[in-house]
Amino acid sequence: MRNGEGNLGSDAPPPDQGSVLVTGGAGYIGSHVCKALAAAGFSPVAFDDLSRGHDWAVKWGPLVRGNLLDRQALLGALDEYRPASIIHLAGFTYVGESVRAPLLYYQNNIAGSLCLLECAADRGIGALVFSSSAAVYGDPLSIPIDEDHRLAPINPYGFTKVVVERFLHDAEAAGGLRSISLRYFNAAGADPDGEAGEVHDPETHLIPLVLTAARAGTPLTIFGADYDTPDGTCIRDYIHVSDLADAHVRSLRALLAGGPTRALNLGTGAGLSVREIIAAAETVTGKKIPVQFGPRRPGDPPRLVSDPGLALRELDWRPSHSDIGTIVETAWRWMNRS
Numbered sequence: 024m025r026n027g028e029g030n031l032g033s034d035a036p037p038p039d040q041g042s043v044l045v046t047g048g049a050g051y052i053g054s055h056v057c058k059a060l061a062a063a064g065f066s067p068v069a070f071d072d073l074s075r076g077h078d079w080a081v082k083w084g085p086l087v088r089g090n091l092l093d094r095q096a097l098l099g100a101l102d103e104y105r106p107a108s109i110i111h112l113a114g115f116t117y118v119g120e121s122v123r124a125p126l127l128y129y130q131n132n133i134a135g136s137l138c139l140l141e142c143a144a145d146r147g148i149g150a151l152v153f154s155s156s157a158a159v160y161g162d163p164l165s166i167p168i169d170e171d172h173r174l175a176p177i178n179p180y181g182f183t184k185v186v187v188e189r190f191l192h193d194a195e196a197a198g199g200l201r202s203i204s205l206r207y208f209n210a211a212g213a214d215p216d217g218e219a220g221e222v223h224d225p226e227t228h229l230i231p232l233v234l235t236a237a238r239a240g241t242p243l244t245i246f247g248a249d250y251d252t253p254d255g256t257c258i259r260d261y262i263h264v265s266d267l268a269d270a271h272v273r274s275l276r277a278l279l280a281g282g283p284t285r286a287l288n289l290g291t292g293a294g295l296s297v298r299e300i301i302a303a304a305e306t307v308t309g310k311k312i313p314v315q316f317g318p319r320r321p322g323d324p325p326r327l328v329s330d331p332g333l334a335l336r337e338l339d340w341r342p343s344h345s346d347i348g349t350i351v352e353t354a355w356r357w358m359n360r361s
Contacts, residue, residue, distance in 0.1 A: 040064040042106040043275065046091060046139065047113030048084075049076025052154065052210055052264055054219040056110060057083040059268035065275075068104045070097070071113065080219055091135030097142040108150040108279060109143060110271055111136065114183070117227060118158070118322075121180035132183035140190055144198050150278035152271050153191060155184045155204040155286065157260075157327060166294075167330035170206070170286050177322050188286060195284045203274040203282075208260035208290035208329045210267055212350040213357035220357030221264075230261070230351060233301055234358050237310040245297055247319035256297035258326045260290040263344035263353070273338040287337065290329025291345050300347070307351045 043060055047053040048069025053076065057067040061083035069081045072090040085104075089096030091113055114132040115121070121128040143151065158181030159174045176182045184206075191202040211230045213220030221231055236243035248255040270289050295303075301312050334340050344350070 040066075041108075042066040042068055042104045044068050044070055044100060044104065044106040044109045046070045046109065046111045047076065047154070049073055049078060049080050049086065050112060051219075051221050051223065052207075052267060053112045054080035054082070055214060055264045055268040056112065056271045057081070058214065058219060059265070059272045060110075060275075063272045063276075065272075066104075068100065068106060070100050075115070075223075077222060082218060091131070091139050094138055094142060097139060098145065101142060101146045101148070107148065108152075108275055109139070109148060110152045110154075110275065111139060112154040114154065116156075116180065117225075118178050118180050119227070121178050121183075125179035128179045128183050132180075133186050136187045136190060140194055140200070143200060144194070149200055150275065151191065151200060151202040152274045152278065153187060153202055153204045155188055155206045156181060157206050157208045157288070157290070157329065159185050159188070159206060162322075162324050163327065166326050167292055167328045168288065169330040170288055170333055192284065201278050201282070201284050203278060203284070204286040205267075205270060205274060205334075206286055206288050206329075207267060208262055208288070208327065210264050211261045211354065212263040212265065212344065213353040214265060215344065215349075215353055217356060217360060220360075221354065229259075229297065229300055230304070230354050231358065233304045233312060234308065234351070234355055236314075237304055237308045237312050238358065240310075240313065242313040242315040243301070244315050244317045246317045247323065248316050250319070250325040252296055252325050254296050254298045257323055258294035258296045258328065260292070260294050260328045261300075261345065261347065261350055262290050262342060263350050265344050266340075266342040269343075270334060270338060270340050273340050277338060282337075285333075285337070287334040288329040288331050289334060290331045291342055292329055292331050294326055294328040295347055300351075303347045303351050304355075307348065307355050
């Protein structure tokens, strides 16, 4: 039995838990969340404008095509499916793009979230799980990072997450909407059953870039090899996307049971360097990955590692797919699907 599937016999369908509006449900994390919700007995309704998601990724419930800034489309989806809760994943996520086009991010991530919260208030929805990010912390003052670390984002993307977390805090005080903001570290991997995975254009995440280099035999650029880390490359905390999805289901159940508003880190508490990721990919693929070195990227701290203890305690959540071998193997299998 996997985390999040409940105490059911292998052939017994889970009891109906009601519908959940999943904004961004056609995206990488959204598709995995919808699968986990369906396995847990919920009925996910993906709300996505498909500007960065994919209609083929919507397999576990209906797709409502709409933009968060379209109030009538949101209200129409809420009225048709009458969800008791929302999982809010929709948003632009490229740090570099946010620096180049901050107003685009403020409009989409902040104004879109505000419209969603207004519609949720209009329809009396009382529970929301929000896709936040470790980007809210900026350059860490200490490692590992816990939820009490000061919030000091260093790019517009991270700033949008802080603003929406504040919206949610104030929305509870004003109208009773309870929420859990999940601060992801590095989402990675693909569905172990091969039903969903990562497809981004452009692709900026390290593991698919490493695997692309392995498959094509083209050099992978490592940005900075002189950091104050054991091997000179940046260290990050990688969490399997299916474990992230499980945490969303557990967060939703906690809220529906009357749990309080809070923010939780999602990570493993263990960091891996760029060179260690490359070594793991070489083991999985059986291919030597050529590398070349470039300058450090501005704003890249040497280490970003979570303290996930609060999520482990509050949600009884234990990552079960997040060893690096499983992460890379599932991503490699997804990349080479026929």
